Amino acid sequence: MEYSYKRLTVDSYIELLYKEGFQKSKYEYDQLKEIIEEIGIFRFKGYVKAFRKDVSEYSIDDVLELYNLDRQISINLFKSTSQIEIKLKTYLIEIAYSLTDNPFFYLLKDSYVDNFKLSDESIYDWEVKELKNKKNEIYLHYRDYYLGKYDFNSNKVKYLKDKTLIDLNSNMNINYPPFHYFIENVTLGSLINIISKLNVNDNSIIKLLANRFGMYDKDVFLNYLLRLKELRNRCAHNGRLFNRNYRGVKAYGLHKILRKDIYEHKLLDVYFSMQILLEKHSKIKDTKILEELFVNDILNKCDKKVEDFVMNIIKIKTR
Incomplete structure (x- = not known):
């Protein structure tokens, strides 16, 4: 099937959104148009789609709130991935030099x-x-x-x-x-690739690193690192985060229990796996605490209506 491109202007797109039932924006028309132009119609449509089931209950401003919140999620999660990368490099160097005195x-x-x-x-x-x-x-x-x-x-x-x-x-x-x-x-990508293959004096580096992070299966640990890489790339390239499906990882301990309430491919599950790599997961005892931590750590006191909307999406399989 051939792709058929249809040119869409911001003016015609705003008109279309109102025809679909979205409530009026609080912004002046020219200001709203400028905001959507800066975001880009193609990118903006990805956020509009999240409201398709209940269009009449939301305004275009709610879509903008969701977009801005997703950008905030991206910034905060990028910070977390950077903290993990620093830990990973620090532990790797420490472990390697405990096994050899050859810097090359x-x-x-x-x-x-x-x-x-x-x-x-x-x-x-x-x-x-x-x-x-x-x-x-x-x-x-x-x-x-x-x-x-x-x-x-x-x-x-x-x-x-x-x-x-x-x-x-x-x-x-x-x-x-x-x-x-x-x-x-x-x-980070090159780092993970090296870690997965490095073997110093018959010692598997990925296994030793897994142990350092409290894991005992190197393959499970590698999947956590690949999930970390996926999240980093989506943050770095300004991809939509809140309703995406992510690489699955094997759950163990409390994570298995949380999976009763959280779908493994959703963002809240990804967030918990990042807490494991940050070694901050011990304070999380149940799903409620995990959700509260995510709200305080990542959402930064956003609009309550949009917060509730996002929190529902980031943990369930379908909406």
Whole structure:
């Protein structure tokens, strides 16, 4: 079936919404038009759809409230994912250096369970380039500091001589840094990929990290990390969050009990899994406490009508 594009203007779209039964906006027409233009019709339609069953009970302003609330949810959850990423990197570096004193171990083939290659994305920042405006900076970024002071060939002789290495990029002049430098600079996606394959002196890093986060099944832990990545990407790319379905993860302990009231693919379940990774879940004893925490932590005293609307959606399978 071919896609048929039909051009829709903001003027005609506002008229259509009123014909469908939405109550009038409190905004002056030109102001409302400007707001929707800034959001974009395609994006705005995604929020309108959430009200389709009860159109006459809501106004266009409720749709705007929902959109603004979803942006607030995105900002607050992005903050949580960043906190988890920092913990993940800190624990990873700590565990790795408890197992080896070679800061370049991550370039050894034996340090991975499968054939592994670092993504170009993860090494690009370590390409040797001319440092412009170096004299004008009081404090160099740690990457620039490292690139200006150390060279990979010297470190290769000292730490990697006569050892089998992973496939290193030969198209770029990469000054591969020590592990802790490298990890602090990688994206969350690259970080998770490395964690899933890293094996230091016959120790599975993902298993040790899982234990550090209170989990004992590395595959379950990996799914939590992939859910974290999914949430981060949706926040970073300004995707709609409140009524989306998310990657499922295996529940254990209290999480299993909460699943009686919460659908595993909805946002409230995702929020609880983030609390587990933040190691803040012990204070959550039941669904009511979880909902109250979400409201206070993520919704930030929003309009009560829209709050109730969202809280119903983020935990059930269908609406």
